[in-house]
Amino acid sequence: MRLLIARHGLTTWNTEGRFQGQTDVPLNHTGRQQADALAGRLAGEHIDAIYASDLSRAWETATTITAHNNCILRAEPGLREMSFGEWEGLTYAEIQERDAQLLAHWEADELNVSAPAGETLGQIAQRVRTVLERLIVDHPDETVLLVAHGGALQVLLCLALGLPPRSYWQFHLDQASLSEVRFYPQGAILNLFNDTCHLENRK
DSSP, rough: EEEEEEEOOOOOHHHHTTTTTTSOBBBHHHHHHHHHHHHHHHTTTSSSSSEEEESHHHHHHHHHHHTOOOOEEOOGGGGGGOOGGTTTBHHHHHHHHHHHHHHHHHHHHHTOOOOOOOOOHHHHHHHHHHHHHHHHHTTTEEEEEEOOHHHHHHHHHHHHOOOOOGOOOGOOOOOTEEEEEEEETTTTEEEEEEEGGGGGOOO
């Protein structure tokens, strides 16, 4: 399987440094321009299946791509961003001021500790792994595009490459970036990572 991985375009909360999680924040004007540029980049690609998080910032990015591609878009809630519960809508500084002890505990053990009413890294890894394993079975020798969120896709890259989920912070994905992983019986190869050349003329 050839897996194309795209992060959604920019939102206002991205620019403000707010934890978005599963709050349904839409793309802003720049984000829509980025989605258009990404769609143009992918217009010449043969894609057999497209899956996107059902949160609007990812879904809108994906629908922009499908406007240039005849492939059917499928919603995949398993690709939603990590839930940050009561921290969503807050900046890091605001969380530190309001919940410093839990924030430190979370940073020390994201795998098992969550924000209040949120999700642990272990939980997001479990649902992303379920999606990835299903795609590998359902789409052998096909090209699949995923449109989702930074955290979820960084965890997916770890799982694909045999790294522990806690290494997700070592992958940075820009808004509307494109990456590619190819899967073989021996393992996966990262062929392209965080490519944003299609955005250069949009800056």
